[in-house]
Amino acid sequence: MWVYEKKLQYPVKVSTCNPQLAKFLVEQYGGADGELAAALRYLNQRYTIPDKVVGLLNDIGTEEFAHLEMIAAMVYKLTKDATPEQLKQAGLGDHYVNHGEALFYSNAAEVPFTATYIQAKGDPIADLYEDIAAEEKARATYQWIIDMSDDVDLNDSLRFLREREIVHSQRFREAVEILKEERDRKKVF
Amino acid sequence: MAKNQVYTKSYHPYHSPDDPCPDPGEKHYSTPPHLYMGFQPEKLPQYTPKEALQKGTLWPALYDPYEKNQKLKG
Numbered sequence: 003m004w005v006y007e008k009k010l011q012y013p014v015k016v017s018t019c020n021p022q023l024a025k026f027l028v029e030q031y032g033g034a035d036g037e038l039a040a041a042l043r044y045l046n047q048r049y050t051i052p053d054k055v056v057g058l059l060n061d062i063g064t065e066e067f068a069h070l071e072m073i074a075a076m077v078y079k080l081t082k083d084a085t086p087e088q089l090k091q092a093g094l095g096d097h098y099v100n101h102g103e104a105l106f107y108s109n110a111a112e113v114p115f116t117a118t119y120i121q122a123k124g125d126p127i128a129d130l131y132e133d134i135a136a137e138e139k140a141r142a143t144y145q146w147i148i149d150m151s152d153d154v155d156l157n158d159s160l161r162f163l164r165e166r167e168i169v170h171s172q173r174f175r176e177a178v179e180i181l182k183e184e185r186d187r188k189k190v191f
Numbered sequence: 192m193a194k195n196q197v198y199t200k201s202y203h204p205y206h207s208p209d210d211p212c213p214d215p216g217e218k219h220y221s222t223p224p225h226l227y228m229g230f231q232p233e234k235l236p237q238y239t240p241k242e243a244l245q246k247g248t249l250w251p252a253l254y255d256p257y258e259k260n261q262k263l264k265g
Binding site for chain 1: 221223224225228229230231244245246247248253254255256257258259260261262
């Protein structure tokens, strides 16, 4: 079970009226390398990973939901006051027709989320290598969104999220090292 | 030296005299600090809790802020 804290992991502030940024940001909401994919991937893989790294997948998977919530807050703030006409100009006309003002799990090109974005291969090294790659891809996605954005307050939050991808990648790399060590130790016995 | 320059590498793709657009020059890509760390050593220096919450990491050794258009500017 989870304990919910009614606050964001890091403050989210948007300083420009620019609904087009919301269109870019949903890549991290329901895209292949987004926070939803990350959370679902890790919290599912954790059941069939060696005991020593279950906790890591549990903790990082949980944090990804906190990131998902931050992205949702950003998208909501950028779109809540926009008229349908402004949404259309921002490239969100298709979204409005299908979802109105609601958020939805799709990528920046409106392709809906699919479980085929993620994998659980049941092989600890294969799964952790996928996780490392996922963190690097999410880091890169944040870089490209920052490049697209002139909103300094939004970019501050995105920079925080990108740094978390770096720390997560580091921890997954350490998890691989832990599992490699385990194999060596068995040889000694 | 700016900290993020340490974690950026660059290359210069071939630009033909026949290419219509101006040569943008060097292309930069991120090589953040965790790529070089291996297993994190114990007792690394830490930020204060407040600073760590702002930066997204407790350790200066893992901090790599990304600036807009770093790809172009390095």
